[in-house]
Amino acid sequence: MKLIQLINLFKGEAKVSSFEILKAISLIEGKEISYYLQDSELEISEETFIKIKKYYLDNYPLEYLTNKVNFLGLDFFVNENVLIPRIETEDLVLIALELIKTKQINNIADIGTGSGVIAITIKKKLPYVNVWATDVSLEALEISKLNANKLGVFIDFRHGAFLEPLLEDLSKIELIISNPPYVESFYIDKSHQLQYEPRIALDGGKDGLNFFRKLTMYSKYLKDKRLLLETNEFNTNQACEILSKIGKTKIIQDSFGKNRFILVSNLD
Ligand code: SAM
Ligand code: GLN
Known part of the structure; x- marks a missing residue:
């Protein structure tokens, strides 16, 4: 497909619907495109077109194109610095919300917050809960802070790995939630789908379990807490x-x- 053809097609417009762009690509290429997405308005720019071309030819995720993911009814900004929140993680948050209510928990932390979906959704649904959120990636923290501002919630964001940035407040924290990197390295290497997402968000090492092993180094701090973790379906045992x-x-x-x-x- 000639990028210039596509750009000419939308010349003079500032924004265009993503459906319209995909339809145009389909026409130019003379092929059907199967796609699913919530239609969104995209800025007309060379960058947008390059990304659309990558989506069409090379599995570039639509969510990075539209910079938007809906998570349990809330709209989050995402870009290539954060993992695209998954539908399974909505279940994680629903389980956490139930646990927080039944066990009357007031202080929680989200380790590896990425776009902030876990921490922010919990704070939004249960505003009385104090929420800490960490990430080892400064770029990811920028996005989660942006989302917290956009959705109007206060989260205590901290930069660092594992429990390090929380050590001084750890005695208060009752529940630690995390969707850590848990994909086996070889799987990421061969995956077309995962190539655009941050490796640090996905890579759990050879067997996907490195994060869990490292977490046990903090076990002396964790004996009186609850941990709720997302894992790979293949190595839960x-x-x-x-x-x-x-x-x-x-x-x-x-x-x-x-x-x-x-x-x-x-x-109990
Ligand atoms: N919580 C978000 C979600 O569920 O969509 C993002 C989860 S993503 C799978 C894992 C996140 O953990 C990434 O943002 C990554 O930067 C961060 N991370 C990776 N290793 C970490 C570590 N040792 N300590 C803290 N955060 C880490
Ligand atoms: N669920 C994601 C996937 O399989 C992995 C996210 C993670 O490593 N926590 O693509």
């Missing part, structure tokens, strides 16, 4: 074995019936 150094583990399924979450706790 191994993850539980590792996490049993911290406390009793319980596997919870996602709405697709896959083993996806682990609750770690010595409390």
Whole structure:
């Protein structure tokens, strides 16, 4: 497809619907394009067209094109510095909300907040809860802060790895939630879908379990807390074995019936 053809087609317009652009590509290429997305207004720019071409030819995620993801009814800004929030993580948040209410929890932390979906959605739905959120990536923290501002919630954002940025407040925190990087390295290397997402958000090492192993180094701080973690459906048992150094583990399924979450706790 000639980019210039496409640009000429929309000349003079400041914005155009993503449906219209995809229709135009389809016409120029003479092929059907199957796509799903919520239609959005896109800025007309060379950058937009380059991205659309990458979407069409090379699996570039639509969410990075439209810079938008709806998560449990809230609109979040996303770009290539953050993981595109997944539908399974909506289940994680629903489970966390239930837990917070039934166990009367007031202080929670989200480790590896990325776009901020977990921390911000919980704060939005249960405003009385104090929420800390961390990320090792400064670029990701910028996006989560932007989303918190946009959605009008206060989150105590901290920069750093694992529990390091929270150590001084850890005694207050009752529940730690995380969707950590848990994909096996080789899987990312061969995946077309994951190539545009930050490697640091996905890469769990050779067997996908590095984050869980490192977390157990903090077990002395975690004995009296609850941990709710998202994991890879294929190695939940191994993850539980590792996490049993911290406390009793319980596997919870996602709405697709896959083993996806682990609750770690010595409390009732
Ligand atoms: N919470 C977001 C979500 O569910 O969509 C993003 C999850 S993404 C799978 C993992 C996030 O953890 C990334 O933003 C990444 O930068 C961050 N991260 C990776 N290693 C980390 C570590 N050791 N400590 C804290 N954050 C980490
Ligand atoms: N669920 C994501 C995927 O399979 C992985 C996210 C993560 O590593 N936490 O693509």
